[in-house]
Amino acid sequence: MTARLSRAVVPAFLTIVTLGVAGTPPARAGPPPATLTAVASVDFAHPEKVHSLVGFLHGLDDTQPPDRVVVPLHPTLWRGSLASASYDRATALGARYMFVLSDLWGYPGAGWYGRQAPWVDWDKWSAFVRDMAAENRSRRLIWDVWNEPDWPYFWTGSEAQYHELYRRAYVAIRQELGPDAIIAGPSVSVFRWDWLTRLLEFCRSADCEVDALSWHELPGGGAISSVGAHARRARLGLLHNPAYAQVGLRELDVSEYVGQRDALYGAEALGYVSQLENAGIKRAAHACWQEPSGVDDCHAHTLDGLLTATSLHPRAAWWALSWYARGTASRVWSQSADPALAIMAARAVDPRHAEIELGYLDTHDRALPATTDVQLDLSGVRHLRFAGRSGRVRIRAYRVRSTGEAQTAPTSMAPPSVVQGAPGRLVVRVRAVGLHDTVLLRLSAPSRRGRR
Structure with a gap:
């Protein structure tokens, strides 16, 4: 991972500093293959209930960023200090607000904002x-x-001192707000099984609760594919573990996702949210970083880098996440x-269209060719209300290329090839999807002449 920057909100007179360098990326074995065909499946007859x-x-x-670029994303979580993000606007947009208490107390890397360490x-x-x-009794x-x-910029005490800090916060919040308030921790910088389990074990013995178990997914040199594996391990081993029922554990949150080197790519943004959604994460928030040009997206109205810094126009990741968001209400099973x-x-982003979104991402653990073909096995097509008994559809394809800090927009691709299989089944082939590209396949009723 590249030198990592503080993502905390600090007073304007303090400089955002480099915190250190983590391990180097794993070596990639040999050159990439000359060609690649990625295979995936979709079943339109199999709806899934998911959280965006x-x-x-x-x-x-x-007022900023303007509604025209926020509303299409349908945000479900906004994480901040109340000073760094408007509670009223975030909740009006439909997001739940995650209030980071430590952002107002201060951090050792910023001189505790003139305070002392909590344990003093x-x-x-x-x-x-x-x-x-x-003060915030009326706010959810x-x-x-x-x-x-677990990161020295934000905490220089021991883990035991963090546990005491958490316990005292739990007691104060419960006394003031009662049992319905959601309290989250430990919000560690990476998936750390030791920190997650020790907080739960501490609360079992100290009579406190962890309503939302949280961590960050900023893989750095690690493989993006580990994100889903982490979430599944936490769901099976912690959320569904009866031993932790007494601590009130009810949800898993990834309160920051996307590593710095992936932040400007659309396919990688889709890679993170698709893995987290498939693994059953309840809430998540895109991380903010410093851009190569020096813009600090934690202190700008760029939606954590999804928008250009000056004109607030969409970049590739904005398109990837807006397409993703509009599909959550009618999500169907898919697998790569x-x-x-x-x-x-x-299945139904509107009454006349279904959509499939694809992203060809750098997983960081193997060499990949510059482009891939994608073969899709579509089943349950006759469950699309516009397809009818014939199961025939028209498919249009659009591509968004990742252009770094520059704005971008979808462009039309050559229509994919479509082979009619058994009733309600299609085999679709999309050619030459570039690394970091996001592709949208938009399905609609066939034309009267039967063309797709």
Whole structure:
């Protein structure tokens, strides 16, 4: 991973500093293959109930970014300090607000904002949390106690001291707001099984609760394909573990996702959210980083880098996530046989269209060719209301290329080849999808002359 920057909101007079360098990316074995055909399947007869995982950090005031670029994303989570993102606007947009208490207390890397470390005087910390809870009694907040306590910029105490900090915050919030308030932790910088399990074990013995178990997915040198594996492990081993029922665990949140080197790519954005959605994550938020040009997306109205810094026009990741978001209400089963191909499908984005979204992403763990063909096995086509008994449809294809910090927009592709199989089944082949490209297949009724 490249040198990592603080994503906390700090006073304007403080400089965002480089925090350090993690491990180098794993070596890739040999040159990429000359060609690749990625295979995936969609079943339009198999609806799935899912949660949209479009969310953001900071960067929202009463008017900026404008609604024209926020509303199509249907954000479901906004994470901030209340000062860094407008609660009223975020909730009006349909998002749940995750309030990061530590963003207002301060961090050691920023001189504690003139305060002391919480463990110097625990009573002051408890009073601070109690005051915050009382001030925000009318707001439906998720209370994220501390950001990345495993990272020295944000925390220099011990893990045991973090546990005490969490317990005191839990007591203050429960006393002020009662049992319905959602309290989240530990919000570690990467998936750390040790931190997750030790917080749960601590609360089992200390009579506290962890309503939302949270961590960040910023893989750096690791493979993006690990994101889904982490979430599945946490769901099976922690969320569904009866041993943790007494601590009130009810959801898994990835409160920051997307590593710095993936932040400007559309296919990679789809890769993260598709894995998190398939693994049953409840809420998630896109991370913010410093761009190659120096723009700090944590302090700009760029939707964490989805928009250009000056004109606020969409980049590739904006298109990828807007297509993803509009499909969540009618999501159907889909599966890719290759981690380098992300796929999401929707049966009815409107009464006349179904959609399939594809992303060819760099998984960072193997060499990949510059383009891939995609073969799709579509079943349940007759369940599309516009297809009728024949199961015949028209398919149009659109591509968004990742253009770094520049704005971009979809362009039409050559129509994919379509072979009619058994009733209700189609085999579709999309050619020459470029690395980092996002492709949208838009299905509609065939023309009267029967063309697709």
